[in-house]
Amino acid sequence: MKYAFYTGCVAKGACPELYQSSLKVIQRLGLEVVELTEATCCGAGVIREGDPELSLAINARTFSMAEAMGLNVMTICGTCQGVMSSAQKQLKEEVGRMDRVNALLAMDHRKYFGTSQVKHLLWILVKEVGLNRLKQYVVRPLNGLRVAPFYGCYILRPSWDLGFDDPVNPSSLESVISALGAELVNYSGRTKCCGFPVILEKEDIAMGMAGANLAEAKEMGADCLVTPCPLCHMSLDLYQERAEQKLGERLGLPILHLPQLVGLAMGFTCEDLGLARHMVSVGKVLEKVGAI
Amino acid sequence: MRITVRVQKFDPERDAYPNEKDYRLDIGWRANTVLDALFQIKNELDGTLTFRYSCRSAICGSCSMVINGQEKLACKTMVVNEIRKHGQIVLRPLRQMRVIKDLVVDMEPFWRKVTEITPWLVSRELSDVPSLTSPKVTKDTLSEFHNVDACIMCGACLSACNSYEASPGFLGPAALAKAYRFVADPRDGAKDERLIDLDGVNGVWDCTRCNFCVEVCPKDVKPMEAIIRLRRAALQGGIKQTMGARHITAFMEVVRGEGRLNEGLLPIKMLWRSPGKLLRTLPLALKMFLRGKLPFPYKRPIRGIKAVRQIFEARRRTTLKSPTS
Numbered sequence: 001m002k003y004a005f006y007t008g009c010v011a012k013g014a015c016p017e018l019y020q021s022s023l024k025v026i027q028r029l030g031l032e033v034v035e036l037t038e039a040t041c042c043g044a045g046v047i048r049e050g051d052p053e054l055s056l057a058i059n060a061r062t063f064s065m066a067e068a069m070g071l072n073v074m075t076i077c078g079t080c081q082g083v084m085s086s087a088q089k090q091l092k093e094e095v096g097r098m099d100r101v102n103a104l105l106a107m108d109h110r111k112y113f114g115t116s117q118v119k120h121l122l123w124i125l126v127k128e129v130g131l132n133r134l135k136q137y138v139v140r141p142l143n144g145l146r147v148a149p150f151y152g153c154y155i156l157r158p159s160w161d162l163g164f165d166d167p168v169n170p171s172s173l174e175s176v177i178s179a180l181g182a183e184l185v186n187y188s189g190r191t192k193c194c195g196f197p198v199i200l201e202k203e204d205i206a207m208g209m210a211g212a213n214l215a216e217a218k219e220m221g222a223d224c225l226v227t228p229c230p231l232c233h234m235s236l237d238l239y240q241e242r243a244e245q246k247l248g249e250r251l252g253l254p255i256l257h258l259p260q261l262v263g264l265a266m267g268f269t270c271e272d273l274g275l276a277r278h279m280v281s282v283g284k285v286l287e288k289v290g291a292i
Numbered sequence: 293m294r295i296t297v298r299v300q301k302f303d304p305e306r307d308a309y310p311n312e313k314d315y316r317l318d319i320g321w322r323a324n325t326v327l328d329a330l331f332q333i334k335n336e337l338d339g340t341l342t343f344r345y346s347c348r349s350a351i352c353g354s355c356s357m358v359i360n361g362q363e364k365l366a367c368k369t370m371v372v373n374e375i376r377k378h379g380q381i382v383l384r385p386l387r388q389m390r391v392i393k394d395l396v397v398d399m400e401p402f403w404r405k406v407t408e409i410t411p412w413l414v415s416r417e418l419s420d421v422p423s424l425t426s427p428k429v430t431k432d433t434l435s436e437f438h439n440v441d442a443c444i445m446c447g448a449c450l451s452a453c454n455s456y457e458a459s460p461g462f463l464g465p466a467a468l469a470k471a472y473r474f475v476a477d478p479r480d481g482a483k484d485e486r487l488i489d490l491d492g493v494n495g496v497w498d499c500t501r502c503n504f505c506v507e508v509c510p511k512d513v514k515p516m517e518a519i520i521r522l523r524r525a526a527l528q529g530g531i532k533q534t535m536g537a538r539h540i541t542a543f544m545e546v547v548r549g550e551g552r553l554n555e556g557l558l559p560i561k562m563l564w565r566s567p568g569k570l571l572r573t574l575p576l577a578l579k580m581f582l583r584g585k586l587p588f589p590y591k592r593p594i595r596g597i598k599a600v601r602q603i604f605e606a607r608r609r610t611t612l613k614s615p616t617s
Contacts, residue, residue, distance in 0.1 A: 009553040013587040014580065038596045040551045045501050046543045049520050050527060054607040058547075058600070104606060108599035157503035167507050168361045169378075193454040193502035200562060201497060201535030208458030209500070238576065238585075277583045 001128055003074035004066035004116070005033035006084075009041050010230040011076055014238070017274025018230050021259040022076045022121065024273065028137060028266050029129055033074060036065050042083040044231070045154070045197065056097065057104040059087040060112035064105060073118040076259065078229025081120040082154025086161040088118060120155060122228045122258055123164055126172045131179045139267040141181030145288050147261065148185035148222035149173040150213065150236065152229035153193050167191070173228065176258070180265040185222040189213030194227075196235035203242065210235045211243035214251050224254040224285050226261045233257055237279050254282040264289055294318050295375055297329055299341065300384045302391050310391070313338075319371055326374065326381065327355055327366040330395075342394040350510060353446030357395050358384040363448035363508040386451035388460075401460070402447045405467040409490070413474060416481030427478040436476040440469045440518055442511045449505035449515050461494040465505035465515030468496060472518035475525055487526050496522045497536030528615040538562045548604040551594030556587040 005026075011019040026033055039062040041047075048055035062084075066073045075081045091098050092114050102111055125134055151170055159167040170191065174184055192213055195206030214236060217225055227233055236243075237255040244251050255278065256264075263273045270291060275282045286292045295317060302310035315333045327345055334341045346352040348367050355366040360378045363386065374381050389397035449465035456462045463471075471490055474480045490496050496519050505515040527537050542561035546554055559577075563570040580586035594600070 010555070012552065014555040014585050016584060038594055040594065040600055041547045041553045043547070044543075044553065046540055047547065049523050050540045050544050051607050051611055053610075054544075054604065057603055057607070061600070061603070104603050107602045107606065108596065153500075153502045153504075157507045159507060193500050193504075195458070195500055197500045198455075198497070198536075200559060201539055202459075205455060205459045205462075205498060206500070209454055212458070238580065277585055279579065279583070 001030075001124075002032040002034070002071055003119075003124075004069055004071040005035045006039055006042075006062060006066075006073050006075050006080060006118075007035065008075065008077035008080040008230070009044075010234070015230040015233055015257070015277075017277045018076060018233070018257045018259065021257060021263050021268075021273040024268050025259040025262050025266065026121075028263075028268075029134075031074075031124070031129070034069060034071065036062060036073075039065060042080045042087075044079050045083055048083070053097075053100065053104075055083070056087050056091055057101045059084055060091055060098075060101045061105055061108060061110055063088070063114075063116050063118075064110040064112045066116040067113055068110075072116050074121060074124060075118060076121050076228075077231070078120065078152045078155035078227070079231045080154075081118065081228075082157075082162065084118040085163070086158075088114070089161050120164075120228060122155070122172055122176065125176055125262070131175055134176070134179050134262075138180055138265045140265055140289060140291065142261070142265050142289050143181050145182045145285065146185050146221050146223045147177045147182040147256075148187060148217035148220065148225045149177060149190050150194070150217075150225045150227040150232055150255075151191055152227060152232040155228055156191060173226065173258070176262065177226065180261065182261070182265075185217060185220045187213075187216045187220045187222075189216045194229075194232040194235040196231045199235060199239065204246070206235060207239065207243045207246040210239060211247040214240065214243060214253050215247055215249065218251055218253050222253065223288060224256055224282070226256045226258055228258045230257065240280050252280060254278065254280050254285050256282070256285070264291060293320070293372075293375070295329070295371065296380055297333060298380065298382045299333075299394065301341070301394050302385075303393050304391065324371045325367050326359055326364075326369045326371055326383070329371055329381070330366060330383075342396050344396045351444060353444035356386060356446035356448045356451070356510070358386060358451070363387075363451050365446060365448075365510045368510055386447055388451055388453075388457055389447070397447075399447055402445070402450050402464075402466065405450070405463050406445065406470060408463065409467050409471040410474070410482070410486070411467075411470050413477060413480050414482035416479070429478060433476065433478050437473040437518075440473040440513055440515075443469060443513045443515075444511055446510060448508045448510060449513075452504035452508045454502040454504060455498050455500050459494070459498055462498040463490075463494055465499075465519065466513075468499070468522060469513055469515040469518040472522050472525075475522060484529065487522070487529050487531055490522055491526050491531050491534050491537075496526070497534055528611075535562070538565075544604070548601055549593065550591050551597045551600050552591070554587050554589065554591050557589040557591075560589055 040058045043055040156167045195209035199206040260273045297315045301313050345355040350368040385395045386397045456464050499519045559573050
C-alpha cells in the first residue's frame with residue numbers, strides 16, 4: 001500500500017510529535033509513503049471564508065501532485081481531511097468549477113483530474129490495513145487504559161462529504177482503541193467541537209467547549225483522550241490550563257494523537273512518539289501501560 | 293412489527309428529574325413515521341404523553357426533536373429506517389431549551405434570536421441609501437438565498453449548535469441564516485447596518501464551524517454556509533478590524549508567503565495592533581518554545597511558492613473586480 005503523504009501544517013509546526021509518531025507507525029505497518037513536500041496548507045476552512053475558489057485551487061494543486069504519481073492521498077489531520085473531502089466533492093460536482101480551478105493551476109503547469117482519493121490514517125487503519133492485521137502489531141496491549149475518543153468536527157461532518165463514519169454514532173476511532181486492547185470511555189463530547197477555530201478571537205467560547213468535553217471525559221473515568229486531529233490536540237492540550245481556569249477545576253487529562261496511541265501499543269518508547277512534548281504530562285498513561 | 297420506543301418524560305410541575313419510559317407497540321411495515329408512532333402511543337398506551345406537531349408533512353417545523361441522538365423532524369423520520377440503523381427508537385426533546393413537558397420545549401430563546409436580526413426587508417426609501425428605482429430580485433440574486441428561505445424554523449440547528457451551548461448569547465445558526473437572506477436581497481436598504489450589527493458581540497464570529505447545523509437541518513438550509521457568506525460580506529464590505537476578520541486576512545497572508553501555515557507567525561500578524569492580546573500569548577508561546585512546539589516566525593517557503601503566489605494574486609485581482617459570495 002503506497003500513498004502520497006500530506007502531513008498538513010500543524011504536524012510540521014506546533015505538533016511535530018504527530019509527524020514523528022505517524023512515520024513510526026506507518027513504517028512499522030509497512031506502508032509506503034511519498035511526502036508531498038511542495039503541497040500548501042489546505043486552508044483549514046479559513047481561506048475558504050475569504051475566497052472559496054482560492055481554497056479549492058490550492059487543494060486541487062495538492063491533489064494533482066498525488067495524481068501525477070498515481071497515488072491516493074493520506075492525511076493525518078482531521079481538519080485537512082474534512083477540508084479536502086469537501087473540496088473534492090465541490091470540484092467534481094459543481095458545474096464549471098473544475099475548469100475554472102484548472103485555469104488557475106495552469107499557472108503552475110498542473111492539472112486536476114479528480115482521480116485520487118483522500119484518506120485519513122484512521123480510515124486506512126480501519127479499512128485498508130484492517131483491524132485484524134493491526135492487532136498483529138500489538139506487542140504492548142493497552143489493557144486497563146481507559147481511553148476517551150475525540151473525533152472533532154471535520155472528520156465527521158458534513159457526513160455526505162466525508163462518507164466514512166456515522167456522524168452521530170461514529171465507530172472507527174472506537175474500533176482502533178479496542179483493537180489496541182484499551183478500554184473505551186463513552187461520553188457525549190466525542191463528536192463535539194473542541195473550540196479551536198475561534199481560539200484566537202473568542203477564547204472564552206473555545207475554552208467553554210474544550211473544558212466541557214474534557215470535564216465530561218474525566219468524569220466518565222478517562223485516563224486520556226485520543227484524537228485524529230492536531231487542531232483538537234492544540235485546543236485540548238496546549239490550552240488545557242486555560243480551560244481549567246475557565247472551569248475552576250484541575251483536569252490534568254493527557255491528550256494523545258491517534259498514531260501515538262497506536263505507537264504505544266506497538267511498543268514504541270515515549271521518545272519515539274514525542275510524548276514529552278505535550279503540555280499535559282502523559283506520565284500516568286505510560287505508567288498504566290507499562291511503558292516506563 | 294413490534295418495536296420499543298423509549299421516550300424521555302418530564303413534567304416540571306410534578307417531577308424532580310426527567311425519566312425514561314419504554315412503550316412497546318405493534319406497527320405495520322407501511323410508511324410509518326416516528327410521529328405516527330407517537331400518535332399510536334398517545335391513543336393506545338399513554339394519554340399523558342406530550343409532543344408538539346401540526347402539519348405532519350415537514351412544512352411547519354413543530355415536531356423537531358432528538359431522535360436516536362440527532363435532531364430530526366418526527367414527521368419526516370421513518371420508523372423502519374431508525375430501527376434498521378439503531379435497533380431501537382429513543383426520543384428526547386430538543387437540547388439547550390427548557391422542557392415544558394415531555395418532548396415539548398420552550399422555543400422562546402429561538403424566536404428572540406430570530407426577531408433580534410430584524411427579520412424583514414428594510415425599505416430603501418426609509419433608510420439613508422439613495423435610490424431612484426427599486427432593485428428587482430433576479431434569478432441570480434434569488435439563487436443566493438433561496439435555500440435559506442426554505443427554513444421552517446424548527447429549531448434543530450440551535451439545539452445542535454456547539455457555540456450556542458458554550459455561549460447562550462450567540463445569535464445562532466437559524467437567525468444568522470435568516471440575516472444573510474436580507475443582506476443578500478438587493479431590495480434591502482440596511483445591508484451595511486446589518487453587517488455592522490452582525491459583526492458585533494454574539495454575531496457571526498462566534499461560530500466555530502462545527503457543521504452540526506448543516507448536518508441536522510431537515511431542509512438543507514446549510515446555516516453555517518450562510519454564516520460564512522456573512523463573514524465574507526463583512527470583509528468585502530470593509531469591516532476588517534474584528535478579530536475574526538483579522539484571523540482570515542492574516543491566515544491568507546501567511547499561506548501566501550510561506551505556502552504553509554506558521555503558528556509562530558499567525559498570532560503576530562493577527563494581533564500586532566492589540567499589544568495587550570499579543571502579550572497574553574507570550575507565556576504559552578514560551579512553554580511551546582521550550583517543548584519545541586513553536587515554529588520560528590520566519591520559515592523557508594515551500595518549493596514552488598512562486599506559482600502559489602501567482603494563484604493567490606490572480607484570485608485577488610478577480611475578487612476585487614467582482615466580489616464572490
